[in-house]
Amino acid sequence: MQKYGNENLNRAIYHCGVCKFGAQKFKISMLKSGFERYINNFRGFSREVWILATITFINRAGTMVLPFLSKYLKEDLGFSYGEVGWVMVCFGLGSMLGSWLGGKLSDKIGFYKIMIFSLFTSGLLFLGLQFITSFWGLCIAMFVIMAVADMFRPAMFVSLGAYAKPENRTRAFTLVRLAVNLGFAAGPALGGLIIMGIGYQGLFWADGSSCIIAILIFALLVKEKKNPVHVDGHFTQDTKVDSVFKDRIFWVFLFVSFATAMIFFQIFSTLPLYHHEMYGLTEFQTGLLMTLNGLLIFFLEMPIVSIFDRNKTNKLKIMLWGSLMMTFSFAVLLFKGWAGVLVISIMFMTFGEMFLFPFSNSFALSRAPRGHEGRYMALFTMSFSLAHIMSSKTGMEMTSHFGYQTNWIFMGSLGIVAAVCCVWLMKMVREENV
Template identity: 50%
Template sequence: MKTLFKKYLNTFKGLSQEIWWLALITLINRAGTMVIPFLSLYLKEDLSFSVSDVGWVMSAFGLGSVAGSWLGGKLTDTLGYYKVMVRSLLLTGFLFIALQFLHTFVSICIGIFVVMLVADSFRPAMFVALNAYSKPENKIRSLTLIRLAINLGFSAGPAIGGLIITGLSYDGLFWVDGITCILATIVMVNVLHPKKAKVLDDVKNENPVSAYSDKAFLVFLVAMTLFGIVFLQYFSTITIYYKDVHFLSELEIGILLGLNGFLIFIFEMPLIKWLENTKYTKLGLMFYGIVLTGLSLFILNLTNWSGVLVIGMLLMTFGEMVAFPFSNAFAVERAKKGNQGEYMALYSISFSIAHIFGHNAGLQMTAHLGFDNTWFIITGIAAICALILFGLNKNLKTQKSIKIWKTKKIS
């Protein structure tokens, strides 16, 4: 047991101090995003919105995310990642607090759009900061540590969120969300000043390649959008499914969602370190992760036993653990060819587009087709995503082989 624990700790060795500070800031920030998994329930239960209206609000959420990711990328390339991160975190805190005072359909749509516009401008800046503060050989593990912070926050967040709803009502979530964003800003300003930080991996390119001309990257983004549509069902449709079909309480839903973050905190870093040393490519590993995520929804139709919810959460969790770190690493690797902000903005936008269509499509399908048909359709989307990644991986392997052959021939 002692040896196993020591090996677990060794997976964290070699990461820079700045990466640990980024992880702490992300943990504080994400622990406060407990309102997001409960947003569809809040709109349906507390504000009495119809499922269809909830779907359109979630589309406004996605549109704000797209605009924020694009704006964040532009501002990162012009102002720098630090200024974008600080301003985004601080403004998001105040906007989350203000959001609870909106109650009409139109005002909620506008409010959600503005919150996500500001909040998601943080993401491209954070990815560029991570790339700058991480040694090249530690890139994937640095990304994984940030994800650990995100998921540790998410594991505590929903569980605490369920308690807050039970004790203080939904309004308490918005206060906690806002305050934690402000706290994250205070921590960042005090511990991660850019003048004190030592950039470990300067990847500025004097002749940058436009991300829009990188065909392989664009195909990858299509796959990531489809994967986002599948994955995001766990942040809107699935919570209503848990409540309406399996009659779980908000506290039980929070604990089940918290299981996801807890398992990632325990297993992801050792799993990623092991997978890094296998023969599989990043895209190849993402293929398996997406297959597992699709299966997590497919099995919900196989039985009415509530225990299947735990099995589904386990499949999704391990699928997420494999797919996300290597998709992040693939995007960061491609970003070295051009403007990092532009590449990482497009990577963030792929998930933001998923927010536009994923939540709304899932909720509209459940309202008109029922949950069983919805899970079959979403599983089909996961299968299409997996096939795209399989083809892209094969194509890039072929291109690499041809390039090596031509180099050998010239020499």
Template identity: 45%
Template sequence: MKKLLRNYIDTFSGLSKEVWWLALITLINRMGAMVIPFLSLYLSDNLCFSLGQIGWVMTSYGLGSLLGAWIGGKLSDTIGYYKVILSSLLLTGLSFFVVQYFTSFWSICISFFVLIAVADAARPAFFVALSAYSKPANKTRSLTFIRLAINLGFSMAPALGGLMIATIGYSGLFWVDGITCIIAGIIMIKTLHPKKARIIDKEIIVDNPTPAYSDSVYIMFLIALTLFGFIFVQYFSTIPLYYKEVHFLSERNIGLILAMNGVLIFIFEMPLIAYLESTSLSKIGNVINGFLLTGVSFILLIITPWAGIVIIGMIIATVGEMISFPFGNAFALDRSKKGRQGAYMGLYSMSFSFAHIFGHNSGMQFINQYGYNNTWVLMTIISMVGIFLLFVVKQKVNKENTSKELKSV
């Protein structure tokens, strides 16, 4: 047991103190992210929206995320990631205070569009900051560590959110979300000095940068990642409804199942990534394996009506997530060395924004028309297409590496 604990602790060694501060800021911010996992339930139960309306609200969410990611990537390359992250945290906190007072369909669509645009402007900036604060050999582990903080926060948020809904209602979620964003911003002011951030920003600029949109291999990778995001976002929109409407689970139990995702990541992701890095598998190879597992989790929901399958499915999807996201992030950061990192990571963040735009709404509309099981079949097919594209990316990257080796001889 002591050896296992020591090995676990060793996976965190060598990370810079700035990465630890970024992780703490992320943890506090995500601990308060109670609204997002319960958004579809909030719109359904509290505001009495139809499935079709909920789908369009989720589309507004995705459009806001797309705009925010694009603006955040541009601003990270111009004014620096420190200002982008700090402004996003503080303004997002204020936005959460305001958005709870909107109740009509169109006001909800517009307010969530603005809220998520402001919040997601920080996403590419966080990636650029993490790249600047990490040693090259530690980038994947640093990314995994930040994800650990994100998921630890998310594992606490649904459980706390479910209890809060049962006691004081949905309005408390918005206040807690807003307060934690502002607290995270204050900690950033105290720990990560802007002068140091500006110096590091100058170090990441390259001469004659390659435009991210002209990197065909990277674009194909992002298309595959968008498909992965398309099926993954179902775990935060359609699947909570599936738990409630098909398996008759309460908000409290739904929160606990969602929290299990974060707990598993907190315990197992760092050791798993450390192990996979020691193998001969490439970053893209690991993304493929993670994508495959997530696709399998939807197949399980089809084959049996047994309620316990939702837990097994969540475990398998979580393992897929643990593998895909860190190595996908690391591949994107490696590729971004060809150009301006903000632009590259902005496109990376936008790929998930596209998933939000089309994934939530399509899932809701498809369920409304064809039912849950047919929707899970569709998600399985989409995963197969994404895996095929990643295989093509893997082959192209191998050819690029071979060509570089031949030129260096």
């Protein structure tokens, strides 16, 4: 009996070991399969698109000034809320001018020259910004710097149309956004450490140097190419249009882009101050919250975009979901007292980004007929610049007079309006295609 009992026990132990080994092997196989599916989302891009993504990462990782600009002006230079708001207004006005010039000149002389001029010159200007500390001096300096720096954005969007295959353009936009957010994940946390170690001046050196390094890499490795032949959007290359200003659908779309960008830009103005004043967070802790945003986008955005692309999901419907998620990101901030709401808010904001920005980029380019890509993308980027002006000034003034809670309610309401406009846009597009 003892012998049979031992044999049964040994047999049971053996089978248990086999089951455990099989389970571990299955887990490893599943992880490997999941990793391969994730990597497959990044296949099919041209060499130039990868270089564009690389220089975008270098530039974004070095752009440490923006997340802390409002804190630098308020706490280091002693500006009032109103003065901080006006500097941000000049920042946005310069960005609008730069976006328009960048798009206009991209159509006339090509995106390649604009990109090189913009990044190299703005790098030098950022190096000099640290020596300007007066209110009016900073207003003028921020206007000039952003007028030069934001010539890059419409030119870069047009370049993706030239270097990416038509079927890969939405994913190419997403890849560049991933580079932006990966740099954004590293930049703020490193920026917080630099501030704590050597002060805000270190940020200006990092920002200026990264612009110059990034564009030198681009100039050395990427050859100039003509503007794209547009074949994947609503218009064909033979479509005749009188003016971008008569494209009614595009203008409603621009309002949605403006409204959602206005909500998003609170992350650079009122939110860092809210973190410190209401919850006592340090620059480094605020940087870690920004890092969470960047890491989530890095790991999730490309698979999400690929799934929507494969299923041919309506871009405007995805933007509708994104608008609602941005609304929720401010709704949760109304529950005060628990610091965990800051994490929940950032997560809603992050998913709102992932649903909104890649598909809005793609939709904007898809509306542009051949030879008008720069103009369309200029107006698209200008909507973000205008949002930067309105977001910072409105947020700062509303916070100063009525408090943070009123500002969160206003921004959440704006997200609802954007969602309603997305529904209206879907109806307009359906009627246009009948």
